[in-house]
Amino acid sequence: MAKVLIVYCSLSGNTKAAAEAVAEGVAEAGVDVVLKDGYAASYVDLLGCDAVAFGSYDAFSYMGGALKDFLDRAYYPTLDRVTGKPFAAFITHGGGGLAAGSVESVAKSFKLRKAAGTVSVKGMPEGDAIDMLKGLGSVLAMAAQSRADAGG
Numbered sequence: 359m360a361k362v363l364i365v366y367c368s369l370s371g372n373t374k375a376a377a378e379a380v381a382e383g384v385a386e387a388g389v390d391v392v393l394k395d396g397y398a399a400s401y402v403d404l405l406g407c408d409a410v411a412f413g414s415y416d417a418f419s420y421m422g423g424a425l426k427d428f429l430d431r432a433y434y435p436t437l438d439r440v441t442g443k444p445f446a447a448f449i450t451h452g453g454g455g456l457a458a459g460s461v462e463s464v465a466k467s468f469k470l471r472k473a474a475g476t477v478s479v480k481g482m483p484e485g486d487a488i489d490m491l492k493g494l495g496s497v498l499a500m501a502a503q504s505r506a507d508a509g510g
């Protein structure tokens with residue numbers, strides 16, 4: 359069965375709630391979902407999924423530490439082994455949101471393929487933001503299914 363990995367970091371709960379909304383969108387599309395904090399995730403998770411979502415709070419216009427830690431640890435062990443794998447990003451912020459650029463730039467270094475536009479949310483996601491996050495999950499689920507059907 360196709361699988362979507364969601365790796366996120368969250369200090370005060372906003373991005374964790376966003377990650378849970380993305381996970382709901384994936385699950386509603388009938389695709390397996392694994393949700394992990396950056397410190398708990400390993401490169402094996404990235405190798406084993408068909409699509410990945412990276413979620414972060416904005417920390418001084420950059421991604422948060424736990425997601426950066428995961429990406430730093432995963433880089434060499436996955437080098438040239440995840441080329442073309444679909445990814446998407448979601449960010450929560452306090453009014454800036456420039457951290458999105460850092461996530462997209464690192465994903466490019468991994469040679470991942472952007473499957474959906476980054477969803478950026480101010481503060482705790484609710485209402486339309488939840489719908490957009492669930493939509494992101496749904497798009498990633500479809501991308502994961504296509505990749506799995508094509509044999510990875």
Ligand SMILES: Cc1cc2nc3c(=O)[nH]c(=O)nc-3n(C[C@H](O)[C@H](O)[C@H](O)COP(=O)(O)O)c2cc1C
Nearest residue numbers: 368369370371372373415416418419451452453454
């Ligand atoms: C150390 C730190 C730096 C931050 N820097 C920014 C920033 O540069 N731009 C911004 O829009 N928000 C900034 N914020 C606000 C957070 O990104 C925002 O509150 C976010 O929703 C928190 O997510 P979380 O609840 O998942 O930790 C910063 C927060 C912290 C703790």
